[in-house]
Amino acid sequence: xxTDFAPPGRPRGTAFLxxxxxxxxxxxxxxxxxxxxxxxxxxxxxxxxxxxxGRSQQSLxxxxxxxxxxxxxxxxxxxxxxLVERRRSPRDRRNHELHLxxxxxxxxxxxxxxxxxxxxxxxxxxxxxxxxxLAALLEAIAAQQNLAPGVHxxxxxxSAPPR
Amino acid sequence: xxTDFAPPGRPRGTAFLxxxxxxxxxxxxxxxxxxxxxxxxxxxxxxxxxxxxGRSQQSLxxxxxxxxxxxxxxxxxxxxxxLVERRRSPRDRRNHELHLxxxxxxxxxxxxxxxxxxxxxxxxxxxxxxxxxLAALLEAIAAQQNLAPGVHxxxxxxSAPPR
DNA sequence: TATTGTTATACTCTATAACTATA
DNA sequence: TATAGTTATAGAGTATAACAATA
Numbered sequence: 001x002x003t004d005f006a007p008p009g010r011p012r013g014t015a016f017l018x019x020x021x022x023x024x025x026x027x028x029x030x031x032x033x034x035x036x037x038x039x040x041x042x043x044x045x046x047x048x049x050x051x052x053x054g055r056s057q058q059s060l061x062x063x064x065x066x067x068x069x070x071x072x073x074x075x076x077x078x079x080x081x082x083l084v085e086r087r088r089s090p091r092d093r094r095n096h097e098l099h100l101x102x103x104x105x106x107x108x109x110x111x112x113x114x115x116x117x118x119x120x121x122x123x124x125x126x127x128x129x130x131x132x133x134l135a136a137l138l139e140a141i142a143a144q145q146n147l148a149p150g151v152h153x154x155x156x157x158x159s160a161p162p163r
Numbered sequence: 164x165x166t167d168f169a170p171p172g173r174p175r176g177t178a179f180l181x182x183x184x185x186x187x188x189x190x191x192x193x194x195x196x197x198x199x200x201x202x203x204x205x206x207x208x209x210x211x212x213x214x215x216x217g218r219s220q221q222s223l224x225x226x227x228x229x230x231x232x233x234x235x236x237x238x239x240x241x242x243x244x245x246l247v248e249r250r251r252s253p254r255d256r257r258n259h260e261l262h263l264x265x266x267x268x269x270x271x272x273x274x275x276x277x278x279x280x281x282x283x284x285x286x287x288x289x290x291x292x293x294x295x296x297l298a299a300l301l302e303a304i305a306a307q308q309n310l311a312p313g314v315h316x317x318x319x320x321x322s323a324p325p326r
Numbered sequence: 327t328a329t330t331g332t333t334a335t336a337c338t339c340t341a342t343a344a345c346t347a348t349a
Numbered sequence: 350t351a352t353a354g355t356t357a358t359a360g361a362g363t364a365t366a367a368c369a370a371t372a
Contacts, residue, residue, distance in 0.1 A: 013278060014294055015188050015285040016315075017301040023316045024308055027176050041339095058353060059254010069343060071212060072355060094348045094353040122178040124299060125307035131177055134300045137293060144288035145187055149301040152179075155188040157341075204362095221330060230364060233333060257330040257371045260366075329372075337364080345356075 009013040023120050026154070032114050036107060037081060043111060044152060045074050046100065046122075049084060050108050056089075063148075065156040099149055181304075188285050189317070195277050198242065200271060206274060207315060208237055209263065213271050219252075227312075228319040246270055263306040270277060 030040050038046075059069045064071075071089060075098065078084035083104035089095035100108065123131050147153065193203050201209075206217060220238060224231040240263065241247035246267035252258035263271065286294050310316065 011281050014298045014301070015192065015278075015282045015303065016313075017298060018181075019189040019192065020310060020315050021304050021308075022181045022183070023189065023299050024310055026182040026186065026304075027316055029178065029182065056353075062262070068340085069356080070340060073340085082233065090362065092349070093352085096354070111268045115178075119176050119178045122181065123306065124306070125303040126321070129302075130300060133296065135177045135180060137289065137297045137300070138177070138184050140288040140293075141184050142180065142187075145184075145285070146230065147183060147187055150179075152183050153190055156190070219330075231331065232333080233363060234364085236363085255330085255372070259331070327372100330370085331368100331369100332364100333368075335365085335367100338351085339362085340360090342359085343359100344358085347352100348354100348359100349352075 025118075028121065029118050033111070034112065034116055038083070038107065038112055039077075040152075041074060041155065042078055042083075042154065044085060045071075045078060046104060046111075049098045049148075050100055052107070053099050056095050057098065060098075064151065067157060078104070108125055188281075191284065195281055195310065197276070199273055199277065201246070201270065202240075203315075204237060204318065205241055206244075207318065208234075208241060208269060208272055209246060209274075210263045210313075213263055216262050219258050227314065230320060231292050241267070281293075301307070 033040060033043055044064070045060065048063065049055060057075060058068060059072045059097060061068045075084060075096075080152055081087060081103075085094065085099045085101055086096040089097050123134075126134065136151065142149070181239040189203065196206055198205060207227070208223065211226065212218060220234040224234045227234075238247060238249065238259075242249060244266075245264055248262045248264055250262060252260050277301060286297075289297065305312070
């Protein structure tokens with residue numbers, strides 16, 4: 001939500017450009033997946049469940065950096081849409097093991113198509129070499145800033161003090 | 164808020180990295196300016212008013228792509244903090260001309276320091292040449308995607324159909 | 327009648343805290 | 350007593366629509 005702070009005549013701040021282009025990419029992605037009936041935050045959860053079926057809600061909350069009650073709401077939505085199933089764990093009946101339904105698997109498959117189209121849309125201005133260059137620069141920043149690979153900060157509980 | 168959709172073993176999608184790193188940069192910026200008592204959305208407004216003192220709320224709403232009632236709320240906040248003044252236009256008494264107060268000017272000056280520190284923080288992984296490279300790639304994307312220079316999409320009224 | 331700004335209202339997202347059931 | 354999940358609640362952000370003043 002920041003707007004550029006650079007004095008006129010000087011190049012735009014790189015940090016601002018990152019935030020601007022990143023927000024744009026996120027908004028376009030939301031539009032695209034919205035047509036599949038899901039939100040971007042749903043996609044992250046689906047993907048984590050697909051990668052490790054049977055995961056508990058607590059473990060998702062921990063990895064995403066959100067409060068457990070939020071995972072309840074997110075999983076509620078996915079269950080209502082028939083994409084995810086909660087199964088009581090037989091070993092510890094407090095736990096819910098999360099699994100993708102068949103429909104959930106189908107949505108994840110469609111997501112690959114959507115993701116590729118999105119990628120092409122956003123990077124339309126760049127040739128193959130430039131895309132790789134950009135990815136490398138972003139990876140370097142992500143690593144130095146301690147961003148967990150594949151985990152979007154949009155989930156993260158704001159750690160900033162209230163204003 | 165999206166999470167990566169790339170199959171494991173393949174490079175992270177560039178679009179996802181953009182969204183991830185961009186959201187991180189925005190969050191860090193929010194933390195920093197929060198210490199000055201303002202939100203990132205305030206900064207954008209302050210900057211636009213500083214650049215063209217006397218602007219109307221309608222013109223801000225138009226440029227940011229938000230509904231006029233939202234500008235009311237944003238300006239309310241800035242006025243409450245003593246950073247901005249509304250003055251009835253003598254030429255058309257329906258208008259409010261917006262002006263920075265002295266305090267508002269001071270905050271904008273501090274913002275330059277904060278912005279530079281933020282820039283250094285986010286780009287710490289890159290040397291000077293890499294920063295210029297990154298900025299050039301991002302500018303190319305921004306231009307091709309029709310992003311208005313200096314206007315953050317975070318303001319923009321979502322044009323996506325409701326889910 | 328059209329335009330600027332405002333208010334009233336509602337909806338979404340997300341956190342906190344209290345609660346239930348299991349361990 | 351501790352843990353997984355849930356519910357109840359509250360606050361922030363933002364849109365829509367009706368409204369008042371002015372043109």
